[in-house]
Amino acid sequence: MPYDAARTATVVSAARRAPFPFTAIVGQEEMKRALLIAAVDPSIGGVLVFGDRGTGKSTAVRALAALLPPMKVVQGCVYGCDPGAPAGLCASCAGAPSVRGVTVPVPVVDLPLGATEDRVVGALDIERALAEGVKAFEPGLLARAHRGFLYIDEVNLLEDHLVDLLLDVAASGENVVEREGISIRHPARFVLVGSGNPEEGELRPQLLDRFGLSVEVRTPDDLPTRIEVVKRRDAYERDTQGFVASWSKAEAKLRRQIVAARARLADVAVGDSVLENAARLCMALGTDGLRGELTLVRAARALAALAGETELGVAHLRAVAPSALRHRLRRNPLDETASTTRIERALGELFGP
Secondary structure, eight states: OOHHHHHHTTBGGGSSSOOOOGGGOOSOHHHHHHHHHHHHOGGGOOEEEEEOTTSSHHHHHHHHHHHSOOEEEETTOTTOOOTTOGGGOOHHHHHSSOOOEEEEOOOEEEOOTTOOHHHHHEEEOHHHHHHHOOOOEEEOHHHHTTTSEEEEETGGGOOHHHHHHHHHHHHHSEEEEEETTEEEEEEOOOEEEEEEOGGGOOOOHHHHTTOSEEEEEOOOOSHHHHHHHHHHHHHHHHOHHHHHHHTHHHHHHHHHHHHHHHHHGGGOBOOHHHHHHHHHHHHHHTOSSSHHHHHHHHHHHHHHHHTTOSBOOHHHHHHHHHHHHGGGOOOBTTBOOOHHHHHHHHHHHHHOO
């Protein structure tokens, strides 16, 4: 099977019906902003979306696939190596006399809850390896998600052994498959996106900490918003092609904004005063480690780049602080205040109303 067909077989954007346009999603601004920030700077570490059923969580992730600009990969590489980054090439591409780049959609790969370990990490053909001395490897979902997005719906219900696998790969950026003394390594760097309903169980703390941003979504409680959601969804169901076409200009505009933000990201100035404010906020909230500050600054910088600004300020920190910090707060048995409220209170005390 040709590379393009194999790689896009599990990619959400390859579905028969075009995804719901990202720009047509009503409300849920924090969720949309977090996904865009992760698209601009994947080093932030992924997005966790928790909330009520039917609030557009999976719709937003699937819409992201169609929104993102395409990427260049090495032709014929099952891992989608970047021809412009020699240091990150897999063993096959690094050993090739020359590589040719082709353009493909950014992968957004679903990881089903019932997936086997071999389907996730890939499978080695032990019999062929022993008989022929060939490392026959069938890449898994982690390989297909390389340089893209790995989406897990109901992530809080994911089996523990798969959680452990994801933690190892997320930490190293490399997938290692070992069977009967035979080992295969390949790059596996992706943005992890998880969604779920908190009523169905909590996420393991080790995996929770790996998500850069955590977003809360709720059912709209105002009449105009609910009506607009129903109108747009109904229009999409009745005439998908026409509805998608009507939002094509808005999608193209946002796509250009993402491309420009990526190019501008490294030039956004981050002064010492901003770093001090980020550290003061994390200290006031009692977050563990320094991952909170790093994520807060990176997310704020990506937001500034999206807005076309060249300098990071307190306003950017305030905008992303709930998403970057709410899942990093220690539980205080003497203070049952919600995480978001605690963050907003600390922001007010440190930086004013």
